Amino acid sequence: MPDKRKKIVPNLKSSTNVPRVLIVDDEVTILRFLKTALDTGEFSLHQAENGHTALAAATACRPDIILLDLGLPDMDGIEVIRRIREWSQVPIIVLSVRDGEDDKVGALDAGADDYLTKPFSVAELQARIRVWLRRSPHQASEPIFSCRGLEVDLSHRRVVVRGEVVQLTPTEYDLLRLLVNHAGKVLTHDQILRGIWGAAYAEHQNVLRVNISNLRQKIEKDPSQPRYIVTELGVGYRLKSE
Amino acid sequence: MRACVKRDGIVMRTAEEARPSPDTLLKLANAEEAESERAKLKIFLGYASGVGKTYAMLEAARQRMRDGRDLVSAVVESHGRSETESLLEGLEAIPKAQIDDMGVLLPEMDLDAVLARRPQIALVDELAHSNAAGSRHEKRWQDVEELLAAGIDVYTTVNIQHFESLNDVVAQITGVIVSETVPDSLLDRAAEIRLVDIPPEDLLQRLQEGKIYIPVKEQLTAEQFFKPGNLMALRELSLRRAASRVDDQMRAYMESRSIQGPWPVAEKLLVCLSGSPYSERLIRATKRLADEMKADWQAVYIETPGVSRHVSENRERVWRDLRLAESLGAQVATLTSTSIAEALIGYAVKNNVTKIVVGKPTKPRWRELLRQPLVDRIIRVSGSIDVQVVSITDEQKIPAARVFRPGTPTPWPGYLKSLALVLATSLVCEPAHRYLAPTNLVMIYLLAVVFAATRLGRRPAALTAFLSVLAFDFFFVPPRFTFAASDPEYLITFGALFTVGIVISTLVSQSRERAEAIREREVQTASLYHLSRDLAVASDLTGILDAIVRNIEESLGAQIALLLPEGERLEVRRANSDLSLDMKELAVADWAFKKCSPAGRGTDTLVSAQLLYLPIATTGDVLGILGLRLGDESDYASPLSRRLLQAFVTQAALAIERVHLGKQAEQAQVLQARDTLERALMNSISHDLRTPLVSITGALGALRDKGRVFEADTREELLDGAFEEAGRLNRFVGNLLDMTRLESGALKLKQVPCDVQDVFGCALAALEPQLGKRVIEVRVPSWVELVRMDMVLMTQVVINLLDNALKYTPVESNIDLTAGLAGHTLNLTISDRGPGIPEHDLKRVFDKFFRLPVPEGAGGTGLGLSICKGIVEAHSGNIRAENRDGGGLRMIVELPFT
Known part of the structure; x- marks a missing residue:
């Protein structure tokens, strides 16, 4: 076990020149999977397990992109989007389960930029993240x-x-x-x-x-x-x- | 004296072992159980008004209140007595209901209010009180029974003379007929009887001081009633009754504690009813005898087909007698036999009766010479059974009001006709007498008697016989035109003519009455036969209800309403058009339904109702209520129509139950089918979920194994396999979710105008990885407009159909995807050039878990097409499969298009 943890820890290092990605999901396995998948050296990864820590992390680490799961234990994912949109235009990609069309529409209307339906492929996720990182400023x-x-x-x-x-x-x-x-x-x-x-x-x-x-x-x-x-x-x- | 195996057995057992018999213990256990469950009735028993019953009850009530019991006064009359009123203070009283009795408001106990209030104890004064017409029950004791049934303890007061079985004794003692009676069973079920007793002298003293309230109804008889002798007799009656009660309790106690005692052997009494006016006395006498002997008793009526004179009157009386016997605790039965004595003894032997009670003959002695009295015949064949003869002669004055004297209308026109007939016969004989001997003229008169007997009935025929004798004597016996006869031999002729005339008239009229009775029975049998035939033919509830209504209407000339339970309440399912049931009528029907007992007109309960309500019940279950308005007022009381009705109701109940059972069987079948399906589902799920997991965990496990090094190709292969299987698993879970949503009805269509081309586009985009180099021909005519549908679901349908086509057809073959309008239908077709489906499976492909063998092995979930079917049907559409000319399969989705 310890060797696995060692593998993750370096990914959380803060770096100024790589884009910061905030991953918000309450499922530990999905968090671990996302961190492993995105551990390519091109992003610095931050994580939050619930809505409140997500909001705190969004202000603290100023991410360049947020991957947000809608089903959070403490508050509605759409509410998280709304609060972030009050002060930031950071791209938000919603990770939602299959067939949650209403959730997707709700999230997009609330200000999310894109969504991915679970299960999704790592390549697809990386591609979307790149698109949003590329277009965001100008x-x-x-x-x-x-x-x-x-x-x-x-x-x-x-x-x-x-x-x-x-x-x-x-x-x-x-x-x-x-x-x-x-x-x-x-x-x-x-x-x-x-x-x-x-x-x-x-x-x-x-x-x-x-x-x-x-x-x-x-x-x-x-x-x-x-x-x-x-x-x-x-x-x-x-x-x-x- | 008598040899009775059963009794010997009991005696032996009690001698051998001191253990109480299992029967006794069971009886006791049942009684105790019923006791603890049932609400308790406490009766304050007195022997006359003014002994202080109400006072005693209120004192007891106050004591209970101090004990902290929740107690209300449901109905207590103080009659202005200050002592009573002071006791009433502080007691919660339920206000009385005002019952509207033909415009007059009468205060009565508000039963519903008491039931709603649900106290632990309710005080109900004057148990024997008769309620105002329009109340739910005729008598207050019925109200009390309902309170007890609802689990409310009741304290009540009653005088000894109100008990049914003592009714005639009291009448004998006092000469006052008490019309308000209470069944003895109530006294028997009372948990406690408190005897309220003061010496008669004190009571008379109180009466003189004006301290006793006498109800208006009783004021006339009060003087007669309050005599020292009467009071002493009544007091003794009440003391004895209370004492016998203590005796019962003592016996029960001794039995339960297996205390040895001189147990009386189980006696069983049988009383035979004949429908005579004295039967009622006989019944009461038997009841008292049975009580004294602590014996069970039975009452039978034996119908003899031969002796059916006055059939209807007699039956009516028998019916009433049987009901009286039943209310006094007897088991009743009706037998049919040619010989009363033999049937009676046969029944007695079969039922282990130890004693038969018969009435002392009341007929004059000379009649006994003609016909052996019943008592003698019974005694002759009784064998080992005792016969007790009870004196019920006229000397014991039966209050005239109680005696039922059937009044037959005098057939005056019949008498006149017989007079005319005799005159006519005489006129005919007049010219003939010159040629015929007078004795032969008698034959002509006899013919007249026979004619009268067949046409006019028994009594006019007898008169005809009598008049014939006179006419014959007067006109034709010399000396003519006098009543004198020259030859005394003519006396024989007169006697013979009269006797033969009487006998003939009796015989003829008897056979006529018999024929009448047979005809009546025939009509009944026929109507029952028609009903049962109609019911047998009716296949569903509607047919059965129609048959019931039609047959009862026809046979009884009654107007009827059929009510069946619909959820919580009764609903009128069939009714004659001029029969409308208002709220009150429905409430009566409801009561009859809940209590499973007849109510309304002609019964004891809720008599003010317009209709008679009979429960349609089988053993244990009330299936509905039959409401009737009979053609004739007397029909309500007539046992004949009651019996016929009962037969109808039983038939109806059986038929309705048959439908219910049929439905249940059907449901069971559906459940079984669903069960089979669920099992198939479980099998499929476990298979379809596990198979991909095996590949995935296998591949991952192999890769994780640090000891092994894989070639790059192998590694790739393992990973590809696992990835593919994960995809399959995902699809399967998705399908299962869709299916569940469709079946649970949780799926809500979001129908919006959709571009059909867009639907196809989305489906093709979703299937892009699988398409490869396939050519999909899409044809959507530009004139196809926007169609309202749930785009997400309909795209799913197209995806599933396309996926199927892709899976089952060779890679090189084309697939066509077209849309078109035909009338008000949008047709979507997916056509391939694959192997098609065997004709007999064309329909089954839409069944859940139906799978065709797939060339490549990896099959579908068996759910895809059934999901399509579910979605299309949710759109009120239709989906079908057909084999194309020239090979291949075409799936057609038809959606209504407005």
Whole structure:
């Protein structure tokens, strides 16, 4: 046993030049697994077993990214997100169990940036962490979004797919711009509806679905297997950014 | 004198061993158990008004209160006596209920309030009181029984003359008929009897001082009642009754402590009822005899098919007598036999009766010459059984009011007709008499008598016989037109004509009555037969209820309502249209249901109800209530219709129970099926959960083993295997969760307008790792609009169907995924070119844990398709599988589309 502990302890060393990752989970086995998986030397790892220590750790160690399990013993994970969002825009990735769509939506609406459904692969987790670490400080100011053949010039309201200019209706463009502005991030139905049509349309999912469908017809090669705008089942949509 | 094996056995045993018999101990244990469970009744027994019963009861009550018992006065009358009133002070009194009796409000004990209050002890004065019409029970002692049944101890007061079995003795002594009676069984079950006694002289003194309250009803008879002689006799009665009670307790005590004593052998008395007006006295006499002898007693009525004159009157009286005997503690039975004496002795022998009680004959001696009295016949065949003859002659004045004299309406028109008939016969004979001898004319008169007997009944026929004699004498016997007869031989002719006439009329009318009785019985049998036939044919509850209603309506001409329990309360399931049950009627029905005893009109309980309510009960279970409004008021009391009703109700109960049992059997079958399924589930779960775990733990264990070094390839292989199996485990757990949610109904659809193409897209994205180089053809016409469905679940359906197709078809074959609208249905189809499914399994593939053999070995969970089915059905849709022309399988999901 002691040798195992030795293996973990060095990972908790504080370092100024590597990003700090705060892992919040009350399951000891999952904590241990996450720490082992992320012990690649590129992150400095911090841990918390419940909501209150998580909040304390968030202020104390100023993490660059937080991995948050929603089912905490002392308080609701969504409440933790809300409190952190009161003062920080640090990326939060929610780790949730399968089929907890309502929890996911709740977490995203409360301000979480992304979610991963348990069980997830280590590669997937590392990839997501990297995406969020990369974009966090200065992404939003880029005027041109470009990814695998889709090019959106926000300053000129121009959309080019595989070298061809595509004509979009104003609503379609607004929708695409919103997705581009949050590329890689899951936007819930609610967030999109409020963002484009206003709070009064929060219940009108069919408007959103029709526009997404139309947008896909115009920019996707095969709308039934979309490559850019992917559906997050029961949660919302995400523009794939890589 | 008598040889009775049973008795000898008992005597021997008591001589041999001092241990009480097991029977005795059991009886005692039962009694003690009942005692501790049941609420206690304490009776303050007096011999007349004014002896101080109420006072004694209140004193005892105050004592109990000081002991800290919770005690209320349910009903206590002070009658303005200051001593009594001072004792009442500080006692919690339940306010009386005002019973509406035809517009007049009468105060009565509020039974429901007392029941709701639930004191430990309730004081109920005047046990023998009759409640106002409209109360739940006719008598207050029935209220007391209900209180006791509810576990409330009761203190009550009663005078000795109110006890049923002493009723006639008291009437004999005092000449006053006491109409308010209490069954003796109540006295027997009292835990304690407190005799309240003062010398008659003191009582009379108090009466003169005006200290005794006499109820208005009794004021007329009070003078007659309060005579020193009467009071002394009544006092003795009460003392004896109380003493016999002490004797009983003493015996019980001695038996329980196995104290040797001169045990009286078990006597058993039998009294035979005939329906005569004296039967009632005979019953009471037998009861007293049985009490004195500490014996059980039985009463039988023996129906002889031959002697069924006055059938209905007689039956009615017998019915009443049997009920009286039952209320006095007798076991009753009705037998049918041609010979009363033989049937009686046969019954007596079979039931180990030691003594038969019969009444002394009341008929004149000359009748005995014609027909041997019943007593003699019984004594002749009685063998070893004692026969006790009780005197019940007219000298012992029975109060006229108690005697039931059946009044048959005089058949005046019949008499007139017989007169006319005789005149007509005489007119016919007039021309004939010239050619016929007078003796032959007699034959014509005889014909007239026979005619009268068949058409007019017995009495007019007898009159016809008498008139014929007169007419014959007057008109045709010389000297004609006088009543004199020239030849004394004619006296023989007169006598013969009269006798033959009487005999013929008796015989004919008897056979007519018999035929009537048979016809009546036939009608009953037929109606019962019809009911049972209809019930046998009815397959469900509705059919049975219809059959019951129809048959009872037809056979009894009654209006009926059928009430069956629905959860906590009774609900009217069938009723005649002009029969509406209000709250009050329903409450009566409810009472009958809860107590499993008849109530309402024609019974002792809740008599003010519109209908008679009979419980439809089998042994132990009340299945419902039958409410009836009979066509004729007299039908309620008539034993005939009661018996028929009882037969109907029994049939109905059996039929309803049959349906219940059928349902239970069905449920049991369903449970068994579910059980089988659960076992299959458990087997599958343990298999499907363990198999992947074996690979995972095996692989991890091997890798963890420090002593072994693996080649990079092997290592990879182990890890891949474990990873794959972990995925499978995850899928299985997911499926199980889905299934559980679907089956428990916890699944709530979140139906929103969905883009079908998006659904397909999501499914394909989820299956991307498995797709590899497969070509999936997706066809969604652009005109397919948004469809309302739960997108997450419907995507799951498509994933499962696609996953199946991928698993069961060769890698190189295509899979088509299409959507289309047909009318108001959205059709989703997943078609492959795999091996298809054998026709007989097409439906079974959606069953839980149904698996087809898989080419590659690694099968599914056996849950995927049943989950699809569950989800689609939750959308009010339909899923089916069919084999395609040219090979392959097509899965079709049809969803309603609005």
